[in-house]
Amino acid sequence: MPVITRPKVVILGAGFGGLAAARSLADFAEVTLVDRHNFQTFMPLLYQVATAGLAADHVAYPIRGALRKTNIEFRMGSPISIDHRNKEVKLDSSEVLKFDHLVVALGSATADFGIKGVAEYSLGMKSVAEAINIRAEVMRRFEDLCRFKDETRLSISVVGGGPTGVEMAGALSELVRGPLTSDQAQAAKHIDIQLIEAGPRLLPSFSPSLSSRTQRDLEKLGVKVFTNTAVQEITARKILLKTGVSIPSEVTVWAAGVQGQPSAQNLSLPIVGTRIEIEPTLQVKNYPEYWAIGDIAGAKGSDGRFLPMVAPVAMQQGAFVAGQIKRVTEDKELIAFKYKNKGSMATIGRQKAVVEVGKIRLVGAPAWFAWLFLHLFYLLGGRNKVLTMTDWMWNYLTFDRGNRHIMDSE
Numbered sequence: 001m002p003v004i005t006r007p008k009v010v011i012l013g014a015g016f017g018g019l020a021a022a023r024s025l026a027d028f029a030e031v032t033l034v035d036r037h038n039f040q041t042f043m044p045l046l047y048q049v050a051t052a053g054l055a056a057d058h059v060a061y062p063i064r065g066a067l068r069k070t071n072i073e074f075r076m077g078s079p080i081s082i083d084h085r086n087k088e089v090k091l092d093s094s095e096v097l098k099f100d101h102l103v104v105a106l107g108s109a110t111a112d113f114g115i116k117g118v119a120e121y122s123l124g125m126k127s128v129a130e131a132i133n134i135r136a137e138v139m140r141r142f143e144d145l146c147r148f149k150d151e152t153r154l155s156i157s158v159v160g161g162g163p164t165g166v167e168m169a170g171a172l173s174e175l176v177r178g179p180l181t182s183d184q185a186q187a188a189k190h191i192d193i194q195l196i197e198a199g200p201r202l203l204p205s206f207s208p209s210l211s212s213r214t215q216r217d218l219e220k221l222g223v224k225v226f227t228n229t230a231v232q233e234i235t236a237r238k239i240l241l242k243t244g245v246s247i248p249s250e251v252t253v254w255a256a257g258v259q260g261q262p263s264a265q266n267l268s269l270p271i272v273g274t275r276i277e278i279e280p281t282l283q284v285k286n287y288p289e290y291w292a293i294g295d296i297a298g299a300k301g302s303d304g305r306f307l308p309m310v311a312p313v314a315m316q317q318g319a320f321v322a323g324q325i326k327r328v329t330e331d332k333e334l335i336a337f338k339y340k341n342k343g344s345m346a347t348i349g350r351q352k353a354v355v356e357v358g359k360i361r362l363v364g365a366p367a368w369f370a371w372l373f374l375h376l377f378y379l380l381g382g383r384n385k386v387l388t389m390t391d392w393m394w395n396y397l398t399f400d401r402g403n404r405h406i407m408d409s410e
């Protein structure tokens, strides 16, 4: 009987893609998973941390907890280089991990498209720490505003009208209309929430009717929506538009773009745009034992365009790459990855959401409940599910939000 040796697989990044790959590989490979954090972040709910709807630890799940009852090794650290000849990856702890296959799943980072001031004067939302920062900044400005008894106003802007920007603007508005109004109504009524989008409509990846509905719902919540409004520069307390007009913005949240994680460039892998160049099999171009999945991978759909940077792509690719590595091990032919698009959704506020699955479109309460159920389903860990549901029920029934603490580093 031939002896089947278990291939050594190192996976860089324990997000949606990396974890899916690790779990699918566990039965037939020796897997080491590497991440700079010891927890996985459930990004789709970060905006609720930023707007005091959820406690930060509800959206973070310990990686070691996710790997219990498996033989998967975990290392907290970052890759600093790859020795391609010896198939070794070096971590910042100086540990060197040998591999037969390397899966790169490092995700994405905020893209500023070269717009001046984004890094200095706006707040990104790609991590739990950044979400806590946004919450602290909003609450700190609110505390400032509470000192004034005159007409002083506070403008909070969200740049980017995709799902993250829409969800953020809607949740900010509900924070102001509910808890902050109960805390100090005089200050709350002087807060403006603005959503700025360069293109002609919000949620450009949805059908135009859902974009219009989203804009109407946001406006009903008091959000000022600016479409066809491109940002030229962000400065302290102001956003300068391409038209030359500037608008006040004491807090600016940048939700306008993502790019492949720049740390991949340290690994000397081929890059296309900002992502790793790959074959339809998900193998990295010219490196058949390297694979890239999720946001960092330059996978294209049947229309020749990059696949969207969303969790289902990463999870499907994670499971798929495990199958590919198994095929290599068993000397079978590789196949091309095909993304199964199961639809898109975005929530706008209490009983307000949009869902699009093929030709099916849902709005209002049914879409909102579908959104709640799906996010709860995919959230990792029983504790996180129960606590998230508890926070949601509390928020829903009391119109309050208990996580309004200023808890960033001072």
Ligand SMILES: Cc1cc2nc3c(=O)[nH]c(=O)nc-3n(C[C@H](O)[C@H](O)[C@H](O)COP(=O)(O)OP(=O)(O)OC[C@H]3O[C@@H](n4cnc5c(N)ncnc54)[C@H](O)[C@@H]3O)c2cc1C
Pocket: 012, 013, 014, 015, 016, 017, 018, 034, 035, 036, 037, 039, 040, 041, 043, 044, 045, 046, 047, 077, 078, 079, 105, 106, 107, 108, 125, 126, 163, 164, 261, 263, 293, 294, 295, 296, 309, 310, 311, 312, 314
């Ligand atoms: C605010 C926000 C909201 C979103 N909402 C949705 C949504 O509603 N629905 C949806 O489908 N998608 C959503 N997305 C997109 C979705 O989160 C990503 O597409 C998905 O996380 C990609 O999975 P991934 O495995 O490629 O990367 P990630 O899940 O980002 O995982 C990458 C991992 O790599 C690690 N890492 C990165 N750099 C290093 C390094 N140098 N060293 C070590 N480790 C490193 C990170 O810590 C992370 O754990 C949202 C994203 C954001 C930012």
